[in-house]
Amino acid sequence: MVEPDEIVAWVAETASNLGADSYDAIAVKLHEGQARFSNNSMTILNELKLYDTSVYLTKGKKRILGSVSSTERDVVEKLVGRLYSSMISGASEADFAPLPSGPFNYSNLFEFDRDHDQFDHAAYAQRAIDAAISAGASRVAGSLTSQHYKLHLRTSAGVEAADERTSYALNVRAFTDRDASGHSVAVATKASKLNPEDAGRMAGERAFSCRSPRQVEPGKYTILFGRTVFANLIEAVGMSASAYNVEAGISFLPSKPREEVGSRLFSLTDHGQIDGGVDSRSFDDEGVPTKTTRIIREGYLEGLLHNSTTASRFGSSTTGNAGLIQPHPWNLEVSPGDSTIEEMIRETKLGIYVTNNWYTRFQSYKTGEYSTLPRDYAFLIENGQLKYPVAGFRISDSIPRQLKAIRLMNKERSWIQWWEVRVPTLTPDALIDDVTVTRAVS
Secondary structure, three states: OOOOOOOOOOHHHHHHHHHOEEEEEEEEEEEEEEEEEEEOEEEEEEEEEEEEEEEEEEEEEEEEEEEEEEOOHHHHHHHHHHHHHHHHHHHOOOOOOOOOOOOOOOOHHHOOOOOHHOOHHHHHHHHHHHHHHOOOEEEEEEEEEEEEHHHEEOOOOOOEEEEEEEEEEEEEEEEEEEEEEEEEEEEEEEEOOOOHHHHHHHHHHHHHHHOOOOOOOOOEEEEOOOOHHHHHHHHHHHOOEEEEHHHOOOOOOOOOOEEEEOOOOOOEEOOOOOOOOOOOOOOOOOOOOEEEEEEEEEOOOOOOOOOOHHHHOOOOOOOOOOOOOOOOOOEEEEEEEEOOHHHHHHOOOEEEEOEEEEEEEEEOOOEEEEEEEEOEEEEEHHHOEEEEEEOOOEEEEEEEHHHHOOOEEEEOEEEEEEEOOOEEEEEEEEEEEEEEEEEOOO
16 A cells, blocks of 8 residues: 655655655555445435645746646656646746745644544434434434544655544534524544534534524624634635735735734634644644744734745745745634623624534635525524524624624533534624624525
């Protein structure tokens, strides 16, 4: 079986023989297992073993990036050759920074599951199903995915490094009738830290309590954003913190620090490594050690996320967030508040509690204007009390406006990652004033 360190050695040898000024090779070996379930039963149990190799080359003022999924040496070498030929015949571009010179010292702060291959997907998924049914659900659906990856990186700048991680992601939807459903997720870096009972129970309780939902009148509401929904918005803030996106004009954050961008209650941090962060890495795609970067502190922009090239153009330093082309967040953390859910509900005169959403679409990345469709458990709040379940509405607003309109946040937080939230996010619930609600068009 070919290992990632062998593949990057092929890339290094081929790139050097061709005469590339520099190269960066990243090979990943991924073992993924999945259980899918619907109508309270397993529908799919499968596993995949995948490889992906990314190759970055430079020559003069030209550079190119490509990838291949093969483990055949001749296929990998042909990719490098084609990339080199295309780069040489292509146009020069603006200055880009050289790859950082190594070697570096790395720290691997958290353990992974060395017995990942023994993980029983069906048993864990069944525990979630049973808990949801016990909480009142009649039907349960969802998925449980586990990943074990090995990564090896080698560059022409004297960097060679390896990393190995495991992650688990559970997504549960429970139903009691055609219009009543509840949703919950759970993520962890080790199987021992995954709690399928809690996720199933929450989904089941939500489905049971939101039967026979009513329509919502359009207007301005205080919205209590559940953690899954708030994480969806925070991911957009994290991506807007990429210096590449700021430079490209597709970010709603300013380019310079110390500008006010949110409520004093709101702070946002990116972590290259953090306990529970399923995208933790010891090093970025340039081989630079990852670290913790404060993006927003108490409502004020503190810094952007950089690779070497964006840092050079901004007169800054890399933050260990490369992407060879675009820097990006690893694991986002929102600061906790000092309230409970019950206190946030009591502080709401007219509002809606939303716990899940989909189809988030941006009208403008530059202004942060977006709309999203809440689904599953949602409740109208009147005079500090949950009144009745609601459905059939859309939220339309601007994320920059919302960040400044945060009134309260929960002291409790959860890790969120699923197909609507790709960047792992540790977040509380958030109470935000004056959010526009319209009818959903079917």
